[in-house]
Amino acid sequence: MATKQVRYEALVKALHADLYRYGYWLCHDKHIAEDLVQETFLRAWRALDSLKDEKAAKSWLITILRRENARRFERKRFDMSEYEEASIADIKATSSEQEIENYWLREKIAKMPEEYREPLVLQVIGGFSGEEIAGILSLNKNTVMTRLFRARNQLKEAVDDEPKLRGLHNG
Amino acid sequence: MDDLKFRRSMLADPNNRDDAINAAIKSDSAKQKFSQELDTLENKIAQAMHITVPDDLANKLILRQTFASHQQQKRKTRVRLSMAASVALVMGLTVNFMMFSSTYKNLGDYAIAHVNYEASHFSNNDQPTVTLASLNEKMAAFKGSFDSTFGSLIFADYCRFDGSKSLHLVFQGQSSPVNIFILPDDEDIKFIANFANDKLQGRSLNFNHSNIIVVGDKQEPIKQWQERVSKHITWSI
Structure with missing residues (x-):
């Protein structure tokens, strides 16, 4: 019992931030993301004995979270097609250039098609390799690499097309 | 290495550069510029994606689990108790049956x-x-x-x-x-x-x-x- 508790707490401390961020990029809502993470960890607790390889913990948890997120749509059809700008508003409304740029880029990421965004989030936040992402999303590795390329290419073009920001950054 | 292939592999996974890519970057100043731009972009993406996590989320998660497993524990105790009671009842009945039932057919x-x-x-x-x-x-x-x-x-x-x-x-x-x-x-x-x-x-x-x-x-x-x-x-x- 005690060792399970210790394992669980270690898991929470090590991975909750990445999981929360991943959840956020799935649903674009801080509260839903928090709920998703809570559900995920509760399920993880119940199934903790089945987790043999600690290295696989992150992708295991992400798989649970994806399933939880999918279940959310089974239960209730949220109107998610229209993306509300307000929900990505930065809570820290500091006016530093960095924050403005973050905000701007966040919008771009959020507007990206989900099939491009999800592999990118997994790569940047999760630090997963192409093969691992392919495993989590049940996709072919080449498909994943193509999507990653397109995702980043879109962002790069968006950044390149934003003269003001470029100017700010390069100047 | 042609430019398209270079761009594709750089954009797909900027942090995973093999020898061919490193060589290409060294030999071509345009590719070097592209690589630098991409590094900047990568930093920006990483920063943009790193949403602030609620401070108390980890504690909340642990707290919720503690409650959940406490409830589960209570339920388990109840189940175990009722199981023990059933076993005792069945044993009592069996002993009763064996002790007081007729051993002979007629x-x-x-x-x-x-x-x-x-x-x-x-x-x-x-x-x-x-x-x-x-x-x-x-x-x-x-x-x-x-x-x-x-x-x-x-x-x-x-x-x-x-x-x-x-x-x-x-x-x-x-x-x-x-x-x-x-x-x-x-x-x-x-x-x-x-x-x-x-x-x-x-x-x-x-x-x-x-x-x-x-x-x-x-x-x-x-x-x-x-x-x-x-x-x-x-x-x-």
Whole structure:
């Protein structure tokens, strides 16, 4: 019992931030993301004995979270097609250039098609390799690499097309 | 390495550069510029994606789990307790059944077994010692009495007859003692009118609330004994 508790707490401390961020990029809502993470960890607790390889913990948890997120749509059809700008508003409304740029880029990421965004989030936040992402999303590795390329290419073009920001950054 | 392939692999996974890509970056200043731009972009993306995580999220998660597993624990304890109770109940019933249920299939089997078991205690030559008065005193427990003795009664006492209290009478017979059991009608054990094994035979008679069983050896006129018993016995209810 005690060792399970210790394992669980270690898991929470090590991975909750990445999981929360991943959840956020799935649903674009801080509260839903928090709920998703809570559900995920509760399920993880119940199934903790089945987790043999600690290295696989992150992708295991992400798989649970994806399933939880999918279940959310089974239960209730949220109107998610229209993306509300307000929900990505930065809570820290500091006016530093960095924050403005973050905000701007966040919008771009959020507007990206989900099939491009999800592999990118997994790569940047999760630090997963192409093969691992392919495993989590049940996709072919080449498909994943193509999507990653397109995702980043879109962002790069968006950044390149934003003269003001470029100017700010390069100047 | 051509430019398209270079761009594709750089954009797909900027942090995973193999030797060919590193060489391409070194040899071409345009690619070097692209690589630098991409590094900047990568930093920006990483920063943009790193949403602020609520400070107390980790604690919340641990707290919620602690509550959940506490509830689960309580439920488990209840389940275990009820399981233990069921097991105890079943064991109790089994013991009860084994201790108090009839071991013999019917009255005859038991009567013969009883006679065989006690055969060594009685001899046909024993002197009749039991008076009618003391016999009727014992018969009172079965709400019956005899108006006279019939035959030489050498023994009369209460016996356990497969779990129920019975009166065991032993009379002198022609060659071996004759046993008569008076016992309350017991639904647990099957009534059988005639029975026998290789040496003994017996008959049972059912009255309102008692059975009278006569057991003797094969030469004994059991039917006569039975008639004598029913002739002399009177039931108070």
